[in-house]
Amino acid sequence: MGNNTFGIDLGTSNIKIYNKATDAVTVEKNLIAVENKTSILAYGDSAYDMYEKAPSNIKISYPLSNGVIADIEHMKTLVKLFITDQMKGALKPVDVYIAVPKDVTEVERRAFHDLIRESGVKAKKIMMVKKPVADGLGMGVDVMNSQGVLVVNVGYDTTEISILSLKGIVISKLIKVGGKKFDDAIRNVIRKEFSLIIGEKTSENIKMSLKDLEKAGEDAVVYGRDIVTGLPVERSIPTDLIDQSLIESFDQILDNIKATLERTPPELAADIFKNGLYLTGGASQVCHLAQRLSNGVGLNVNLAENPLSSVAIGLGKIIKDDQYKALAYSVEEDV
Structure with missing residues (x-):
């Protein structure tokens, strides 16, 4: 393999x-900024810098929604741009291994394959890997043996709950609760309690800094627009209020983990009790x-x-190590 x-x-x-050549994982925002519906203005982290700040002629969007291609x-454009960047601008024929959620329809799964094939990256070989297995x-x-493993990946839009054993997935459940729902809960409670409207970036920053704020015994300082006056203001938000706002979303994930465990064969449940729950994902x-x-x-x-990169790290192991080759499959083998 080249x-x-x-x-x-x-x-x-x-x-x-x-990237096999560098043996490293690159993480970029999955965003594209398009000016006047035709010209690509920015992508990745550069597009995120413009998010919530751009005029009406610039549309900034996430091409994925709830774990599937929207x-x-x-x-296609983003994949080609990112791969071209990885190859320093000289696009050559490539092999691509792509992680695919388990709990989606066959049409949605095949869309991932078609995306790579039609993106213009000159893919010689396209292999698919079940995302929870790569995770x-x-x-x-050790995903190769008969030991039961419970993996919970909390992403931006979704949480994927999976029981793994013998190179495969015994049970999998994808729910529409993730980091975005956490952000929404923070924005809603601040609007309700302080009559303050804040942006998505602000709520995300609060969410990610919550641990440090609590350790330091400090409130979250936010800037937004006062609903009553319409003017920009600064407010201090108690961290315990933010904690309370997140409980409902946390409990939705918890309830679905319990429902998954209730369907788990007893022998695998015994393994899970011994090994615990593996928690990953950006949120x-x-x-x-x-x-x-x-x-x-x-x-x-x-x-x-490395919660944000665990799937990509797993894909790297499959690419590098022959003992994991069987974990990847082509679209013709998809069932």
């Missing part, structure tokens, strides 16, 4: 690309989530070392 091989994890908020044309591998879990590190899940299901929670 060095022009890439592992791609398409997330709603971020795209993660493993805007195929823009996603487990990226966290250092998995939000303050108090791991503890609430642990308390709710009575399991130890193993936090991923």
Whole structure:
């Protein structure tokens, strides 16, 4: 296998690309900025800098929604741009391994394959990998044996709950709760309690800094627009109010983990009890989530070392190591 091989994890908020040539993972915002409906103005992190600040003639959008491709044309453009960047502008024939959610329709799964084929990256070989399996591998879990493993990936739009065993997925459930729902909850409580409208970026920053703020015993300082006066203002928001706003979303994830465990064969449940729950994904590190899940299901929670990149790291292992080759399959083998 040549060095022009890439592992791609398409997330709603971020795209993660493993490059075999550099043995590294690149993470960029999965965003595109289009001016006057035709000209690409920016993409990735550059487009995110413009998000919520652009005039009406510039549309900034996420081509993925709820874990599936919502805007195929823009996603094709982004894939080609990101791969071209990885190859320093000289696009050559490539092999691509792409992570695909398990709990989506066959049409949605095949859309991932067609995306790479039609994106203009000169793909010689397109292999698909079940996302939860790559996730487990990226966290250092032995996905090849008969041991039951519970992996919970909390992403931007969705949370994928999976039971793994013997190179495959025994049970999988995709729910529409993730980092975006956490952000919405923060915005809603600040609007209700302080009559203040804040942007998505602000709520995301609050969410990600919550742990540090609590450790320092400080409030979250936010800037937004006062609903009553319409003027820009600064407010201090108590962290315990933010904590309370997140509980409902945390409990939705918890309830679905419980429902998944109720369907798990007893022998695998015994393995899960011994090994605990593996928690990963970009939104998995939000303050108090791991503890609430642990308390709710009575399991130890193993936090991923690289939660945002664990799937891409797993794809890298499949690309590099022959013992994991069987975990990748072509679209013709898809069932």
